Amino acid sequence: MDKKIILREEDMPRFWYNILPDLPTPIKPPLNPETKKPLTAEDLKIFPKAIIEQEMSNQREIPIPEKVREIYSLWRPTPLIRALNLERALNTPAKIYFKNESVSPAGSHKPNTAVAQAYYNKMEGVKTLTTETGAGQWGSALALAGSLLGINVRVYMVKVSYEQKPFRKSMIHLWGAEIYPSPSDKTEIGRKILKENPNNPGSLGLAISEAIEDAVTHENTKYALGSVLNHVLLHQTVIGLEAKKQFELIGDYPDVIFAPCGGGSNLGGIALPFMRDKINGKDVRIVAVEPASCPTLTKGIFTYDYADVAKMTPLLYMYTLGHNFMPPSIHAGGLRYHGDSPILSQLRKDGLLDAVAYNQTEVFEAGMLFAKTEGIIPAPETCHAIKAVIDEALRAKEEGKEKTILFCFSGHGHFDMASYDLYLSGKMKDYEYPEEKVKEALEYLPKI
Numbered sequence: 496m497d498k499k500i501i502l503r504e505e506d507m508p509r510f511w512y513n514i515l516p517d518l519p520t521p522i523k524p525p526l527n528p529e530t531k532k533p534l535t536a537e538d539l540k541i542f543p544k545a546i547i548e549q550e551m552s553n554q555r556e557i558p559i560p561e562k563v564r565e566i567y568s569l570w571r572p573t574p575l576i577r578a579l580n581l582e583r584a585l586n587t588p589a590k591i592y593f594k595n596e597s598v599s600p601a602g603s604h605k606p607n608t609a610v611a612q613a614y615y616n617k618m619e620g621v622k623t624l625t626t627e628t629g630a631g632q633w634g635s636a637l638a639l640a641g642s643l644l645g646i647n648v649r650v651y652m653v654k655v656s657y658e659q660k661p662f663r664k665s666m667i668h669l670w671g672a673e674i675y676p677s678p679s680d681k682t683e684i685g686r687k688i689l690k691e692n693p694n695n696p697g698s699l700g701l702a703i704s705e706a707i708e709d710a711v712t713h714e715n716t717k718y719a720l721g722s723v724l725n726h727v728l729l730h731q732t733v734i735g736l737e738a739k740k741q742f743e744l745i746g747d748y749p750d751v752i753f754a755p756c757g758g759g760s761n762l763g764g765i766a767l768p769f770m771r772d773k774i775n776g777k778d779v780r781i782v783a784v785e786p787a788s789c790p791t792l793t794k795g796i797f798t799y800d801y802a803d804v805a806k807m808t809p810l811l812y813m814y815t816l817g818h819n820f821m822p823p824s825i826h827a828g829g830l831r832y833h834g835d836s837p838i839l840s841q842l843r844k845d846g847l848l849d850a851v852a853y854n855q856t857e858v859f860e861a862g863m864l865f866a867k868t869e870g871i872i873p874a875p876e877t878c879h880a881i882k883a884v885i886d887e888a889l890r891a892k893e894e895g896k897e898k899t900i901l902f903c904f905s906g907h908g909h910f911d912m913a914s915y916d917l918y919l920s921g922k923m924k925d926y927e928y929p930e931e932k933v934k935e936a937l938e939y940l941p942k943i
């Protein structure tokens with residue numbers, strides 16, 4: 496039995512999988528935030544044409560451009576690894592496999608879409624891409640893609656993270672991108688906020704607003720988003736398509752799949768190719784794992800809402816905690832988002848996607864056990880999936896069942912060591928999201 500299941504480079508997928516034509520219930524269209532009418536091509540000008548097409552495409556298989564496959568080959572195919580040491584530590588009959596996306600140069604799954612997005616922009620003559628980043632994973636992935644494809648990248652990073660996480664900022668600089676703490680003096684909205692309060696710590700929603708304003712006010716400049724939208728999940732399906740081939744090689748198939756869920760891109764990436772089988776009757780459980788402090792799929796409601804605080808983005812039909820919901824500053828920065836992918840939201844509504852939520856101290860405890868047994872230090876986001884996997888493996892032991900479990904190892908935690916220090920010192924706190932806060936935030940939903 497092999498520890499790692501490795502594909503040859505020529506077995507890397509040549510197509511991404513687009514689930515839109517296979518969804519049992521079609522997703523509702525995004526709406527213009529002012530007119531509340533379905534978006535027009537004009538509304539989407541901040542993206543290149545190829546991306547807009549993919550966002551609404553009904554084509555099941557979309558070819559991965561040769562240049563993108565060439566760049567993917569720097570780290571893809573990623574290994575599927577059997578977590579044998581973790582299985583032994585848990586004394587479980589379950590087989591635990593993880594798809595290791597932490598081997599990318601930026602340390603997470605995010606370059607899978609960053610490279611594709613930078614490529615399509617480059618092909619359409621775009622010179623500069625703007626984006627926002629919270630903890631810096633997305634900003635560093637796009638900076639990497641920009642440097643490999645010869646396109647400028649300008650990143651607006653939430654100011655508190657900019658100050659607390661200096662190393663991701665360094666990576667962004669090293670790959671040749673510009674980075675500014677948000678609120679910044681580069682945009683109208685940034686200057687306005689700074690005038691009101693020079694010490695404003697910033698937020699992801701505000702950084703999105705700055706990046707979009709920058710894109711619409713500059714020539715040859717477009718905007719890139721790292722999660723939530725259909726084209727982002729599409730690009731990430733390379734993860735699940737590889738995993739399926741790897742399971743074929745060993746003659747196995749997962750009974751249950753887990754992934755941490757922020758906006759839903761790594762979950763969609765690993766799970767949608769298997770979801771296709773599930774829609775066609777296959778028995779596989781797919782589970783989103785989220786923080787108890789930001790429980791979008793477990794406690795949110797399914798409705799139209801803005802994707803950002805400044806209400807500049809289109810309205811998406813999704814599970815939401817309200818666009819003005821301010822999640823507590825937990826250490827899994829990548830999971831602090833009020834909404835979720837419209838595709839995953841619809842699948843959740845239709846009962847095809849399960850969701851569970853955990854508190855951060857139990858999640859870090861699970862991450863520590865993983866690091867001590869399998870060696871790799873997981874990102875705090877990834878620790879969420881690991882906690883759910885451990886619980887599933889222990890249930891399998893109680894029931895005496897030999898289950899096959901798969902999860903997405905979305906990233907490593909090398910730049911999150913301050914969070915591990917806090918956990919180890921016993922000072923980390925849990926924040927359960929209070930039910931009355933849900934009601935409060937939901938009062939501000941747009942009226943359609």
Ligand SMILES: *Cc1c(COP(=O)(O)O)cnc(C)c1O
Nearest residue numbers: 722757758759760761829876906
């Ligand atoms: C960004 C990130 C996530 C969450 O984002 P999704 O779009 O939900 O995948 C999870 N894990 C890591 C390591 C990340 O960087």
